[in-house]
Amino acid sequence: MQKCIDRGRREMQIRSVIAPDYLKNYIYVEADKSAHVIEACKGLKILNTTKLMLVPIKEMTDVLSVQGKPINVAKDMWVRLKIGIYKGALAKVVNVSDVRRKIMVKLIPRVDLQAIADKL
Numbered sequence: 001m002q003k004c005i006d007r008g009r010r011e012m013q014i015r016s017v018i019a020p021d022y023l024k025n026y027i028y029v030e031a032d033k034s035a036h037v038i039e040a041c042k043g044l045k046i047l048n049t050t051k052l053m054l055v056p057i058k059e060m061t062d063v064l065s066v067q068g069k070p071i072n073v074a075k076d077m078w079v080r081l082k083i084g085i086y087k088g089a090l091a092k093v094v095n096v097s098d099v100r101r102k103i104m105v106k107l108i109p110r111v112d113l114q115a116i117a118d119k120l
Contacts, residue, residue, distance in 0.1 A: 012040050020063070028055065028063055071096065073103055081105075 013036035019027040027047070029037045034054060041049045055063065073079060077093045091105035 012036070014040050018064075023063075068101065071098060071101065071103070079105065081107075 013031055013033070015030040015032075017027060017029050029040065031037050031040070034052065037052065038049060041047050041052075073093055073096055075093055075096055079091050079093060081087055081089050081091055086107060089110060090108045092108070093103055094106050095104040097103070
């Protein structure tokens with residue numbers, strides 16, 4: 001940031017910079033040319049610019065894709081819902097789709113015994 005301020009009105013030709021938590025010791029700098037990246041990193045002792053390499057186009061989207069947690073739910077398993085209007089409700093798993101990462105459940109209706117007793 002200080003380097004950008006010191007340069008004044010001259011632009012650095014860098015589009016974005018990210019350092020994902022799940023990829024230790026790597027930063028990704030987006031620029032039109034590798035020369036722009038080298039110029040931006042010049043003088044930064046914390047970076048090893050000798051290992052500079054271009055990311056292949058096929059891998060660019062993989063860098064920003066985050067893997068979700070695996071689904072540890074099976075058909076006919078009992079679960080409790082965590083969010084939404086049915087939060088805390090008991091449900092039975094009817095179908096699990098690993099491809100779409102979706103689960104279909106059958107809700108067990110909650111019976112409000114106090115409301116029934118008040119009506120009687």
